[in-house]
Amino acid sequence: MTNLVLFLVLAVVAVVTALGMLLSRNAVYAALFLVLNFATVAVFYILLEAPFIAMTQVTVYAGAIMVLFLFVIMLLGAERLPGTEPLPWQRPLAIFLALVLAVEAGYLLFARRAAGGMFASAAPDFGSPQAIGTMLFNRYLLPFEVTSVLLLVAMVGAIVLTKKEKGGRE
Amino acid sequence: MDSALILEWVIKSAILIFVLLTGFAYLTLFERRALARIQVRIGPNRAGPFGLLQPVADGLKLIFKEELTPAEADKVLFTLAPVVTVVPALILAAVIPWGRDVTLFGRQVSLSVADLNVGVLYIMAVSSIAVYGIVLAGWSSNNKYALLGGLRSSAQMISYELALGLAFVPAILLADSMRMVDIVEAQHPWWFVVIQPVGTAIFLIATLAEVNRAPFDMPEAEQELTAGYHTEYSGMKFALFFMAEYAKMIVISSIAATLFFGGYLGPGVDRYPWLGPLYLFIKIVILLFGMIWLRATFPRIRYDRLMAFGWKVLLPLALAVTFITALGIVLEMLWLIPVLSLAAGLFTVAMVHRALRRKAYARA
Amino acid sequence: MVDAWLYIGLFLLVGIVIPGMAIMISWLVAPRKPNPVKQSPYECGVETVGESRVQFKAQYYIFTLVFLVFDVETVFLFPWAVALGKLPLFVALEGIVFILILVAGLVYAWRKGMLEWV
Numbered sequence: 001m002t003n004l005v006l007f008l009v010l011a012v013v014a015v016v017t018a019l020g021m022l023l024s025r026n027a028v029y030a031a032l033f034l035v036l037n038f039a040t041v042a043v044f045y046i047l048l049e050a051p052f053i054a055m056t057q058v059t060v061y062a063g064a065i066m067v068l069f070l071f072v073i074m075l076l077g078a079e080r081l082p083g084t085e086p087l088p089w090q091r092p093l094a095i096f097l098a099l100v101l102a103v104e105a106g107y108l109l110f111a112r113r114a115a116g117g118m119f120a121s122a123a124p125d126f127g128s129p130q131a132i133g134t135m136l137f138n139r140y141l142l143p144f145e146v147t148s149v150l151l152l153v154a155m156v157g158a159i160v161l162t163k164k165e166k167g168g169r170e
Numbered sequence: 171m172d173s174a175l176i177l178e179w180v181i182k183s184a185i186l187i188f189v190l191l192t193g194f195a196y197l198t199l200f201e202r203r204a205l206a207r208i209q210v211r212i213g214p215n216r217a218g219p220f221g222l223l224q225p226v227a228d229g230l231k232l233i234f235k236e237e238l239t240p241a242e243a244d245k246v247l248f249t250l251a252p253v254v255t256v257v258p259a260l261i262l263a264a265v266i267p268w269g270r271d272v273t274l275f276g277r278q279v280s281l282s283v284a285d286l287n288v289g290v291l292y293i294m295a296v297s298s299i300a301v302y303g304i305v306l307a308g309w310s311s312n313n314k315y316a317l318l319g320g321l322r323s324s325a326q327m328i329s330y331e332l333a334l335g336l337a338f339v340p341a342i343l344l345a346d347s348m349r350m351v352d353i354v355e356a357q358h359p360w361w362f363v364v365i366q367p368v369g370t371a372i373f374l375i376a377t378l379a380e381v382n383r384a385p386f387d388m389p390e391a392e393q394e395l396t397a398g399y400h401t402e403y404s405g406m407k408f409a410l411f412f413m414a415e416y417a418k419m420i421v422i423s424s425i426a427a428t429l430f431f432g433g434y435l436g437p438g439v440d441r442y443p444w445l446g447p448l449y450l451f452i453k454i455v456i457l458l459f460g461m462i463w464l465r466a467t468f469p470r471i472r473y474d475r476l477m478a479f480g481w482k483v484l485l486p487l488a489l490a491v492t493f494i495t496a497l498g499i500v501l502e503m504l505w506l507i508p509v510l511s512l513a514a515g516l517f518t519v520a521m522v523h524r525a526l527r528r529k530a531y532a533r534a
Numbered sequence: 535m536v537d538a539w540l541y542i543g544l545f546l547l548v549g550i551v552i553p554g555m556a557i558m559i560s561w562l563v564a565p566r567k568p569n570p571v572k573q574s575p576y577e578c579g580v581e582t583v584g585e586s587r588v589q590f591k592a593q594y595y596i597f598t599l600v601f602l603v604f605d606v607e608t609v610f611l612f613p614w615a616v617a618l619g620k621l622p623l624f625v626a627l628e629g630i631v632f633i634l635i636l637v638a639g640l641v642y643a644w645r646k647g648m649l650e651w652v
Contacts, residue, residue: 065602
């Protein structure tokens with residue numbers, strides 16, 4: 001019962017912050033709405049008994065990626081968004097993709113409900129740091145190592161791109 | 171979930187908030203008195219005996235001060251920024267365990283308030299949010315100094331956050347858990363400061379930078395940035411920034427005490443669990459005094475040196491310390507950890523010394 | 535487990551209410567007599583020249599980008615650190631390989647002069 005009330009309140013907050021992000025004319029406000037949205041999603045993870053993912057969400061998305069976004073917005077002095085859309089084909093495409101997503105979600109919801117039982121109930125230590133550590137290093141060892149290479153590539157890419165820009169300016 | 175539990179929570183939150191707020195007020199007095207002693211002055215001693223009413227007087231004064239808002243400031247964010255800065259400082263305190271369970275009025279009362287199984291990660295997540303208050307304060311003020319101070323400060327915080335995050339790893343490795351209580355209990359015969367002295371040193375240095383204290387008080391570099399991100403703030407909003415800094419000092423000292431200095435452990439705690447909070451309090455006060463002492467002793471470092479220190483000294487050293495700790499645990503030779511990490515620490519100090527000497531000669 | 539989180543939620547609420555109340559109280563009792571001079575930005579007595587939200591150097595952005603990579607790495611190291619005691623030896627080595635790959639990244643950034651604050 002408490003969980004249901006919490007979920008409803010949070011769902012409203014999530015939708016409102018998402019809309020706020022889309023509709024803000026000021027890019028700094030949009031970024032801040034997105035931070036709030038990430039925080040709400042983190043609370044959803046906690047309700048689903050996955051605190052590890054929740055904390056990762058806050059640390060990485062709210063604490064690192066959005067700081068980067070804010071820096072870029074402030075760096076470019078791009079707080080005021082342009083009134084016109086630079087990419088005119090974007091809007092119809094977005095609406096089409098959103099419809100596809102909605103249909104897919106609805107289909108899954110009803111098809112699964114007909115088959116009975118949406119979710120298996122979680123094991124007692126599901127989502128605990130120990131369980132995640134063991135899983136990560138037994139079953140998902142290869143993806144884990146690939147991730148480290150991916151991070152390395154991301155860093156090298158960032159460095160190469162910014163280096164080039166510097167050379168051009170000089 | 172019964173009503174008695176909720177009552178227990180409310181009482182605990184009230185006590186914790188009360189401790190943090192009075193702690194903040196008296197820490198300012200403590201700092202001013204201690205700094206005065208170090209500089210052979212007397213310090214505030216007029217308001218009440220030993221100046222004990224000084225924080226009350228300061229608080230009252232700030233409430234009745236006019237608050238100025240720059241004409242072209244972003245009003246909403248300008249008001250929100252101090253709140254956003256205070257909140258992380260307060261909610262960090264929720265996960266610190268004060269002691270073992272005690273029996274009170276025939277009820278088992280847990281002194282570890284919110285015992286999360288991801289406690290350490292929670293600390294990392296919340297401290298990564300703390301950047302926002304400062305960025306927003308700087309940006310919304312519509313003042314060049316404030317903007318530059320806010321940006322410098324946030325770049326500094328994220329740089330030292332890496333070393334801070336990596337300094338948590340040895341403690342987790344040694345305790346096999348992210349739960350704060352487990353980490354404290356794992357320090358039973360040996361505090362982690364003994365097993366991993368270099369990791370502790372990294373943690374303490376990184377926390378100084380996280381709370382923007384001297385010698386890393388770049389954002390407030392008065393000579394170059396007037397007052398950094400809170401240049402335009404006055405009255406109560408300024409007081410909130412002040413409060414955030416001091417509350418964060420207290421909280422971060424208690425985190426350091428919990429992770430590396432045995433938390434609530436001490437002689438006699440097994441017999442009398444009530445001693446736990448007392449030991450924790452003593453450890454926090456000692457660490458706070460250390461912070462104040464550092465402020466009185468060291469000059470501020472230059473900003474490029476500060477960034478270089480974070481990225482080229484602290485981060486590699488923190489990685490090395492993580493590596494060494496894991497090695498010692500895998501080989502089951504715990505004595506190896508302090509030996510190797512002290513060697514790594516000394517090597518780093520020697521390298522920094524050499525680099526600085528070379529620079530000094532190059533300039534001459 | 536969720537109980538502890540509820541407690542943190544409660545604490546968060548209290549943590550927002552206290553500074554909010556402080557601002558409210560001073561809004562009620564403090565005097566307010568704004569004038570253009572008071573409201574001008576404080577820049578050491580010199581009048582502001584041009585836009586206040588100046589563009590600043592790209593260095594901030596680069597450091598944040600490198601920070602992002604290492605932040606993700608640190609988060610990955612946490613579950614590894616928790617599970618290390620219960621895992622076979624080669625898994626511990628995998629974690630060390632993970633660290634070494636990222637050290638390579640750090641060395642690369644260093645050699646390319648990305649860590650210089652010019």
